[in-house]
Amino acid sequence: MIETQPDISLAQFAGKIRNGEVVAFPTETVYGLGADVWNADAVARIFELKGRPPDNPLIVHVSSIEMVETVVSDISDDARRLMERFWPGPLAIIFPKRPEVLDIVTAGLPTVAVRMPDHPIPLRLISEAGPIAAPSANTSGRPSPTRAEHVRQDFGDDVPVIDGGSCQYGLESTVLDLSIMPYTILRPGRITQSELEQVLERPVRLAVLDPAGLAQLKNAPRSPGMKYTHYAPNARVRWMVEEECCPPGPPHRDKPANHTLYLLHRGQNSGDSPVHPHNAGDLGPGDQVIDYKGDYTEMARDLYDRFRMADLKGFREIAIEPFSGHDDGTTALLNRIEKAIGQGG
Ligand code: AMP
Ligand code: MG
Helix, strand or coil, X not given: CCCCCCCCCHHHHHHHHHCCCXXXXXXXCCCEEEEECCCHHHHHHHHHHHCCCCCCCCEEECCCHHHHCCCECCCCHHHHHHHHHHCCCCEEEEEEECCCCCHHHHCCCCEEEEECXXXXXXXXXXXXXXXXXXXXXXXXXXXXXXXXXXXXXXXHHHCCECCCCCCCCCCCCEEEECCCCCCEEEEXXXXXXXXXXXXXXXXXXXXXXXXXXXXXHHHCCCCHHHHCCCCCCCCEEEECCHHHHCCCCCCCCCCCCCCEEEEECCCCCCCCCCCCCCCHHHCCCCCCEEECCCCHHHHHHHHHHHHHHHHHCCCCEEEECCCCXXXXXXXXXXXXXXXXXXXXX
């Protein structure tokens, strides 16, 4: 199903971008669907292909700090510290935009989100083609793609894909708004609240898991994408209920319901569990019960692939073991699961 297009070199992909085409490429977070940031028709094509609402702005991808200056009107000292510490990496920073940046890219906002991906393929593309506006390379509402095959599932032959294998992190970047006080994480990701606070030496608010912050954002959305349901497979995603969570003692059922995919993560589900967990490193595509055994890095990397696989395998439900709270390692995961369930922002 995947055409890796080995006949097309990276330089040719860069040429396509310069020609106003839309191209999908891997990053360390998820695959991106990119176009020349200065080409309004090419950027419009991204929205058209994805079915993305026009009020949901794109992230501009750069390959150097000098390139940031071509789209941003002011770089604060705090922004510089963050770029030096976390770039290239999964942190998108919101800056005041230069007036030349097209409204279609920023959905008419006076700000622009910018990040430098930590992946050789987009870094090369961008250094040859200039800044690339790119959202995730999925159709709107589908889980973000973490493999080239996922891009093909959503776009078929409409979009040429550079196949870089599986994405290393597997969830979208952290989005940090430096244009409001307190500085606010609009979308949690691999770069965590405490890592940001350590570098900035001041408190940073995590909007999505703070009810007051979320209400404020919903009333006057800073990150318009937050109001849309994202990341959802066709199967219904829900939390496991207590009987399914296999407390010590006799199992409540001999077998899990066969239309349900179970995702466990705390790793205590073994022995007389009614479900038969696998190690995260030993997953098969048709497995019905997956146990990440506390490996949240693996769970994040695998989540969207697992969501898509559940649909392909005909599972009607995905039941996920509840989290007892959240910490730096689980905030982004919990946020994406809540969004898939429909509880999140
Ligand atoms: P995607 O790349 O598809 O994961 O979407 C980009 C995310 O960044 C969306 O949630 C956008 O709402 C958010 N975003 C992009 N630009 C801005 C901006 N200028 N201000 C606030 N949020 C933004
Ligand atoms: Mg997206």
